[in-house]
Amino acid sequence: MIGSLMMCVSVVVLLVGMLGGIVMGIEQDFALAPAHTHLNLIGGVMLFLFGLYYRLVPAAGTSRLAKVQGWLHIVGAILFPAGVAVVILKGASFIAAPIIGSLIVTAAMALFMVIVFQTSRT
Numbered sequence: 143m144i145g146s147l148m149m150c151v152s153v154v155v156l157l158v159g160m161l162g163g164i165v166m167g168i169e170q171d172f173a174l175a176p177a178h179t180h181l182n183l184i185g186g187v188m189l190f191l192f193g194l195y196y197r198l199v200p201a202a203g204t205s206r207l208a209k210v211q212g213w214l215h216i217v218g219a220i221l222f223p224a225g226v227a228v229v230i231l232k233g234a235s236f237i238a239a240p241i242i243g244s245l246i247v248t249a250a251m252a253l254f255m256v257i258v259f260q261t262s263r264t
Contacts, residue, residue, distance in 0.1 A: 144212035145196025145203040148189045151216055154241040156186035177227035183221035184247055192254060211253035218246030 159182040189246050192215060196203030225239025 143196070143203055144209050145193040148193030148196065148212050148216070152186050152189035152193060153187065155219065156182060159186055173230055174227055177223045177230065180226055181219075181223035184222060189215060189219060195254075195258070199261050202257050205257065207253060207257055211250050211257060214246055214253065215250035217250075218243050218250055222247055 162174070162178050162181070166174060167179065192212065194213075196208060197228055202208055220243075222240055222243030225236065225241070225243045228236045228239055
């Protein structure tokens, strides 16, 4: 079920994000704070909330659209903050990665909106 997968991925992403935050704190180098923030919020919190919705509304989580939405968000939630980090570390010539990641996450959110509107009526 996509909801369970999203919740499992989210806790792994949150742990990675927390460890990254600890490393930044130890080194007193917060240059990657924007990537850290996006990883935790989009990859951790949002994924968990989507997964929770799919678990609470089983009809929503079993649809093909939910599977597409879930996988899109997982891919985008990793690509977007990774792209932000690469741009911070390597320069603006890598700007396509966070742009593509953010567009994927936005598309996944739009699909989730459709799913919520469809399943909130039942």
